[in-house]
């Protein structure tokens with residue numbers, strides 16, 4: 001079977017989908033600086049979002065990808081995805097649908113989740129801003145969910161020592177901040193995406209947070225508030241998030257290394 005791209009609406013047929021990936025891509029990328037929405041900016045000539053979609057579609061488990069576009073940019077994103085094939089070498093079919101996003105990442109994920117059919121049992125949530133995650137990392141997350149974990153996050157140990165500070169605010173912004181503690185680094189992990197969930201658990205977490213009106217910076221954090229266990233599997237250094245301009249330099253270097261290793 002060949003890869004398919006069905007960008008034609010806000011829903012998905014879901015006839016055969018069991019694992020779906022929701023890709024929030026509606027952010028502006030303020031920390032990256034002025035320009036197009038971050039997900040649409042090129043990496044080696046290909047939009048970041050396309051790299052992210054290919055990373056999810058590259059997993060044999062993923063049969064549906066829901067792309068959450070900037071609120072007023074769903075048509076543009078559909079056209080863009082039509083212009084770039086998923087991959088010439090996929091041996092399975094992946095359906096790609098596009099829905100408009102919201103003002104926050106949380107809202108965007110919730111809108112993407114609404115387009116995931118109930119036949120899907122495992123949902124991945126993956127930042128468009130982590131375009132270079134290797135397929136082995138995606139597969140490890142899916143496997144852990146299928147083995148029974150309701151919520152799984154890929155993560156890495158920290159390279160830096162971390163300090164807890166008393167932030168300076170208001171008129172004192174910019175003054176040196178007093179250190180109030182040094183957490184044991186061995187107990188800390190920097191978490192990445194894709195984060196994987198039993199579908200019902202993720203839906204319940206988003207419903208609870210929507211009602212409480214209080215956000216979380218990642219989806220696993222919302223599941224933690226349900227009192228449901230979240231587990232960590234090894235992340236990958238190439239799954240870093242493109243946030244600031246220097247991250248673009250690193251992303252180009254990773255792609256150049258991949259091209260060299262592939263013999264192109």
Ligand SMILES: Nc1ccn([C@@H]2O[C@H](COP(=O)(O)OP(=O)(O)OP(=O)(O)O)[C@@H](O)[C@H]2O)c(=O)n1
Pocket residue numbers: 023024025026027028029030031032038039068101102103104105106108109126127128129130241242243
């Ligand atoms: N309203 C939003 C905000 C963020 N995201 C997505 O969430 C992911 C992680 O967010 P982040 O890296 O913070 O992206 P931005 O919000 O675009 O970055 P910034 O905070 O610098 O503006 C990105 O793929 C981004 O597109 C989203 O779908 N909808």
Ligand SMILES: C[C@](O)(CO)[C@H](O)COP(=O)(O)O
Pocket residue numbers: 105127190191192193217218219241
């Ligand atoms: C979900 C995430 O990528 C996990 O590390 C991160 O929390 C997103 O944070 P951001 O502030 O929206 O970039």
